[in-house]
Each structure stands twice: as structure tokens, then as C-alpha cells.
Amino acid sequence: MTSTQLTRLQDRAVQLLGGEPDDTTLRRYLHGLSGVDATGLEQRAADLGTRSIKTTSKAWALERIVGLIDLTTLEGADTPGKVRSLVAKALNPDAADPTCPRVAAVCVYGDMVPHAIEALGAAHGDPDEGGVSVAAVATAFPSGRASLDVKLADTSQAVADGADEIDMVIDRGAFLAGRYGLVFDQIARVKRACVRSDGTSAALKVILETGELATYDNIKRASWLAILAGADFIKTSTGKVQPAATLPTTLLMLEVVRDWHRATGERIGVKPAGGIRTSKDAIRYLVTVAEIAGEEWLQPHLFRFGASSLLNDVLRQRTRLQTGHYTGADYVTID
Template sequence: MTTQELSRRAAVDVLGGEPDDATLRRFLHGLPGVDAVGLEQRAAGLGTRSIKTTSKAWALDTIIKLIDLTTLEGSDTPGKVRSLVAKAKNPDAADPSTPRVAAVCVYGDMVGDAVAALGDLHGDPDDGLISVAAVATAFPSGRSSLAIKLADTAEAVAAGADEIDMVIDRGAFLSGRYGLVYDQIAQVKEACRRADGSYASLKVILETGELNTYDNIKRASWLGILAGGDFIKTSTGKVQPAATLPTTLLMLETVRDWHRGTGERIGVKPAGGIRASKDAVKYLVTVAETVGEEWLQPHLFRFGASSLLNDVLLQRQKLTTGHYSGPDYVTID
């Protein structure tokens, strides 16, 4: 049975029927509504907490290990990608104890350059290596035919991408064509299949800044998981607002509820706008408090970022020299 078939079986079990428009609408609109005030208060409360006083170095190193170091510009060149990979492999040339990032994230046509530059360090970030993630499906707009989206995905996987970051069709979602969005995610997941039968990991980008309401974000999160996504991701980084703590908390709560119901762990990736270590720490706390510290590993949580690493390295250096100016840390009870 293929991964797509297994995902469909899980969806049918949860939905109580085939994942067509009517069944998906009944399920998604039957979810409890989001208490926006309550959600934002929970996020604000978590944002004032942190981790143990003795764990400053652990927190900074954990953030580094969870970063997808990203370049997604029209001006990207093979040389720029090689420079990105060099930074990923050796974030702080003055301190060889600095951990590597989880992945580099590039456009699909840059995958080959990233793979070549990584060399022997290309591999599973849970093993201390570095993955290659590729954005696909007509990123960032998602405005193309399904055939082009599938070809975009398959080409990146064939070039060596370990992870695919796809964008959902927000227009279809907002107009209530849930079956179409589901089918597109499921088919992109199947396009992640390699020649040996294994699959690249699929991150489903919701583009929360365009979904307008927390209820829509919750529904899109469920839809991405039901259709077979390995991760749900907030944003492309091209639309504001991008990642926010309340939105990420809501997505983590959805992942928690899915795990409680099915036993399956799904990843979450906030992306866009997280630039300071003090803000990243708030996300670590939110993960630990919502789904548990076991989620703080690369196959279950990532930061999509381009500038966050620089601030974390700065705070790490200050910690070493005794001039640390990052967030204070308190014990989580």
C-alpha cells in the first residue's frame, strides 16, 4: 500500500467517509470554533515564560538545530546557494562546537547545487546532517495547473530534495472547494515518491496571512494533515503577517489533537518574521507546553528563517564571553 493510500485510509477513518467536498465540509465546519481572545491570551502567557535557568546554551543550540536556512529570491545564484550551504555546515567558524542547521531551503532549480555543496554532510538532520528542502507547486502563489505543480515537485525530488515545501491553493480553500485542495495535496505527496519507493517529506504551507480567520487556519491545518502532509507550515515568508505565536499555537493544538486521535506525530514549521533568539525561545516554550519536548527535534519542528541564525550566534558568543543579553530563563512547571 502506498503512502497516499495509507493517508487516504486514515482520512476516511477520521472523517467517517470518503474525503470529498461534502464530507470534508461537514467535518471541517463541525470543528469547535476558535476562541480568538482565549488563543491570544494563551500565546501571550506562554510568551512570558521560558526554560530552565541552566539551559541558555541548550536553548540556543536547539534553535540552530531546528532552522531551515533559507534563500528564496529571484536573484539566487549557484554561488549564493554554495555560500548558504557553507554557513549551514559551519555556522560559526570561530567555534567548531556550534551545531549545524537542520536544512537549507531553496528553489527547485537550485537543489542540485545545494546537494553538491553539502557533499557528505547531506542527510538526515536527526543524525546531525543537513537536509535539502525545496519550495515547489508554483511557490509562493500556487497559481498554476496541477500538472505543473506535480512536475515542479517531481523534478526537485529527482534532483535530490529531501523535503518539499508546497503551497495550498488558497483561492480554492477560501471558496470552499476542500475536496480540490485535499486532492492536490495528496497528489503532490505522491509526487514526492522516489525511484526506490521512499518519499521526500512534505510540508504543507497554509499561508496563514491570507486565510483571514483563526477558524480558517484551524480548518486548513486539519485539511493539510488529512491529505497526508508530514508538516504543516505557517507561511511562505512573502505575505504579512507571516508566523505569529497565536497562529503557531493553534497549529500545534491541531497536531496535538491529531496525535491523540491517531497516534501519528505531525511536524509544525513557523516561517517568516522570526529574527531574534528571544522570539524563537518563545516558540520553543510553546512547543514544549503544547505538544511536549519530544517535538523539539528536526523531524517534528522547524524554523523557516534567513536572519534568525545570525542573532542566535551573536547571543551564543555573548553567553560564552559572559556578555549575554538574550531572554531570561525560568523553570517550566
């Protein structure tokens, strides 16, 4: 995204908001959104969680889940060697089966970006075209407690080092205090920091940390705020706070991106992260995406799973399905 496109993005936000994106204008807009029926939302998620897929579709679903995973290591003890091992797993998830698809991306701290890119080599590229992207967490992940200058420097360095995607965290304290203008400005300025010297841009995933937002209404407002400010993806969680991703929360965020698309024609991605560990759970998310946003969202530039342990379970289920050594209980079973 170029500077001109960013300017147009901000102009559109001003037009939709009916004024400059300050606290007053944003409060009027965000609090004017329809409230969330929590009981209805959770019941819809529960109903979708029981939807069936046939055995023949399960093989496709498992392949698709692998190709939508952001394989992640975000620990203080991360080393270049650990990142190289992560990349090796991303490129060849099942060492016994070279037909297994690659994951969508590896997600690392910013200082590990060069090591990830070096390890990927020629495979570094667009996951929609068979490559593997490099995502970097930024903006004082996971707390977001840093000055804006530090957040922008964090982002700019990761982009300069070759990151394809930036996963930023919002200032939850500012949001909960009603300082919506500050949150909007930080997202918009991080978006500008994602622009590379050649005019292209890293994709921006905005982490809401839904477990700290307390209510579905807040999650809905934060989702709209992030999109208005320029998010390419809205992401549930850092994975460091519980609860992390839940099906009702993800369903709500999918409704927001669906409504945004209906209003503007623009598609925004969704990334549930943290706590999705089994194939059964991941298939429920796929069904929900297809039902709420549409099947066109089931591709890497519009939907991701932020997970590490999930991949191992998907590979186990994939092998069982291929060999016939599985039971219906391993999957979403209602046909």
C-alpha cells in the same frame, strides 16, 4: 512512504471523514470542528511568551534553535554561488567556533537543489543524525497559481534531483471559496509525487499561508485538511506575505498536531516561517512547543524554524553567553 502506505493513508482519511474527501464531506467535517476562542488563544500565547527558562537552559535552547533552522534563500536572483555560500553557513554557522551545531536544512528553489546537494557533499543527510537536509519549495511557490500538472511536475523534478523535503503551498483561493475537495486532492497528489523511484519518499511540508486565511477558524480547518491529505509538516507561511508566523497561530497549529497524535498515534511536524528574527522570540516558540505538543517535538523531524536572519542573532547571543558578555535583557528573562 510507499504507494501502499499512501493508499492506507487515504483509506484512513476516508474512515475519519466518514466518506470520500469531496467538498460536502470535508465541509461537514471541517465546519464541525470546535470554533477557536481568539481571545483565549492570544492570551495563552501571551502567557507562554512570558514563561521563564534558567540561564543554564538558555545555552541548550540556543543550540537547539540552531539545529532546528531551515536556512533559506528564495529570491529571483539566487545563483549557484549564493546557494554554495548558504550551504557553507549551514555546515559551519559560526566560523570562530567549530562546536556550533549545523542547521537542520537549507531551503531553495527546485532548480537549485543539485547545487545544494553538491555543496553539502557527505554532510547531506538526516538532520536528526547530524546531517543537513535539502528542502525545495514547489507547486508554484509562493502564489500556488498554476495548473495541477505544473505543480506535480515541479515537485517530481525536485524529488528526482534529490530533494529530501518539499515545501508546497495550498491554493488559498480554492480553500477560501470552500473548494476543500480540490485542496485535499492537490495535497494528496503532491504527496504521491514525493515518492522516489526506490519507494522512499521526500517529506511534505504544506504551507497554509496563514496571513491570507483571515481567521483562526480557517487556520484550524486548513491545518486539519492538510494533515488528512497527507502532510508530514504543516507550515505557517511562505515568508512573502504579512503577517507571517505568529505565536498564537503556531500555538493553534501545535494544538492540532497534538490532537491528531492523540487520535491516531501519528506525529506531524510544525514549521513557523517568516518574521522570527530574534533569539528571544525563538525561545518563546520552544517553550510553546514543549508546553502544547510536548518536548518530543523539539527535534528536526517535528519542528523547524523557517528563517535566515534568526541564525545571526542566535549566534550573537550564543557567543555572549559563552563569554559572559550578555545581560538578562538579551533573553526571556523571567526565571
